[in-house]
Amino acid sequence: xxxxxxxxxxxxxxxxxxxxxxxxxxxxxxxxxxxxxxxxxxxxxxxxxxxxxxxxxxxxxxxxxxxxxxxxxxxxxxxxxxxxxxxxxxxxxxxxxxxxxxxxxxxxxxxxxx
Amino acid sequence: xxxxxxxxxxxxxxxxxxxxxxxxxxxxxxxxxxxxxxxxxxxxxxxxxxxxxxxxxxxxxxxxxxxxxxxxxxxxxxxxxxxxxxxxxxxxxxxxxxxxxxxxxxxxxxxxxxxx
Numbered sequence: 001x002x003x004x005x006x007x008x009x010x011x012x013x014x015x016x017x018x019x020x021x022x023x024x025x026x027x028x029x030x031x032x033x034x035x036x037x038x039x040x041x042x043x044x045x046x047x048x049x050x051x052x053x054x055x056x057x058x059x060x061x062x063x064x065x066x067x068x069x070x071x072x073x074x075x076x077x078x079x080x081x082x083x084x085x086x087x088x089x090x091x092x093x094x095x096x097x098x099x100x101x102x103x104x105x106x107x108x109x110x111x112x113x114x
Numbered sequence: 115x116x117x118x119x120x121x122x123x124x125x126x127x128x129x130x131x132x133x134x135x136x137x138x139x140x141x142x143x144x145x146x147x148x149x150x151x152x153x154x155x156x157x158x159x160x161x162x163x164x165x166x167x168x169x170x171x172x173x174x175x176x177x178x179x180x181x182x183x184x185x186x187x188x189x190x191x192x193x194x195x196x197x198x199x200x201x202x203x204x205x206x207x208x209x210x211x212x213x214x215x216x217x218x219x220x221x222x223x224x225x226x227x228x229x230x
Contacts, residue, residue, distance in 0.1 A: 031215040033215070033217055035217070035218075041222070042205075042220050042221060042222045042223065043159075043205065043218075043220040044220070045217025045218060045219065046217070047217075048215035048216070048217055049215070050215050055215040056215055056216055056217060058217065089157070091159070095215075098215045098216065102149075102161045102164065103161075103218065104161075105151075105158055105159040105160070106158065107156070107157060107158045108157055108158070
């Protein structure tokens with residue numbers, strides 16, 4: 001069964017450094033999403049992406065974040081200058097369409113900022 | 115802004131018994147979607163069941179069913195004949211039906227423990 005994959009599974013970085021989290025969505029899906037889950041808290045929506053541009057974004061998704069689909073398969077989340085509070089699990093998801101369509105989640109990348 | 119509330123941080127049920135997980139939400143929209151996602155210890159979230167707000171009939175998927183009360187803005191999940199593999203975090207989630215790729219709004223989750 002096709003699945004969303006994410007790399008790396010765990011990333012440790014120093015405060016102020018740039019990190020890129022990578023995701024490979026399911027191949028025939030058109031919508032892509034990033035979520036984060038700070039330890040012990042709820043999963044929070046960051047951004048959605050469709051047709052090579054941002055479709056929706058939350059208040060969390062400020063100027064230090066960016067997303068890109070550099071080729072036909074990868075979908076990346078870049079954090080330009082990491083802060084301690086960026087430490088979280090980051091989940092990528094994809095769906096065939098919007099609305100009621102199921103979002104398929106990847107296993108997540110645990111980002112630790114020291 | 116939409117909010118989703120899960121008031122039960124943890125629930126415990128004996129294997130083969132039935133358990134109900136609660137979820138309430140707040141929205142000013144009339145058309146939307148509701149979901150229950152399961153997050154096992156491996157942490158990959160999977161969809162358990164979904165409900166379109168315009169449908170009055172409660173969704174059912176095998177041992178999983180929902181009680182959708184639109185006026186009360188309530189969306190509970192019933193798991194019948196609980197199995198050890200049902201042990202996980204369960205998240206209730208909401209999505210607008212707008213044309214954009216709306217993100218899901220999640221509740222804080224309920225940790226379901228299955229007692230053998």
